Amino acid sequence: MYVVLLEYIKPLAEVDYALPEHVDWLNKQYEAGRFLASGRQVPRVGGVIIVRPMPRGRLDALLATDPFAQQKLARYRVVEFEATRTAPELAKVNEAVST
Template structure:
């Protein structure tokens, strides 16, 4: 799994202009089963995405198609981890998604 930290590197007005395209991009990856959750950081300095396990190269290729990345308005920091424990609610969600 990965935690992807998106940090804005452009003025907020420019980010806001591309957010609908970014949200459409997110939706495509949710529909494809790549992303588990996402949202904005409380500091309004960026966003966070948590993904399913996949090859790192696949994730990097997906991130390169994010409209905010294409426009060079964000910087991605990717943290890979193996989930060895989850809350019971997450285990049930994961089981439901797998079937």
């Protein structure tokens, strides 16, 4: 699994202008079953996305399609981890990794 940390590198006014496109992109990733959770950091300096397991190259290619990346509004830090314990709601994610 991955935790993706977005850091805004442009003013919030520019980020807000691209936000509807970014939300559409997020929605497509949820519909495809790729993302588990996402939201703004507090304070609002960027965002966080929790991503299901996938090859790292695939994730990098996917992040490159984010309007925030394409418009150079954010930089991304990807943290990969192996979930060894999860809440019952996430048990299926953990099972998918081990099969």
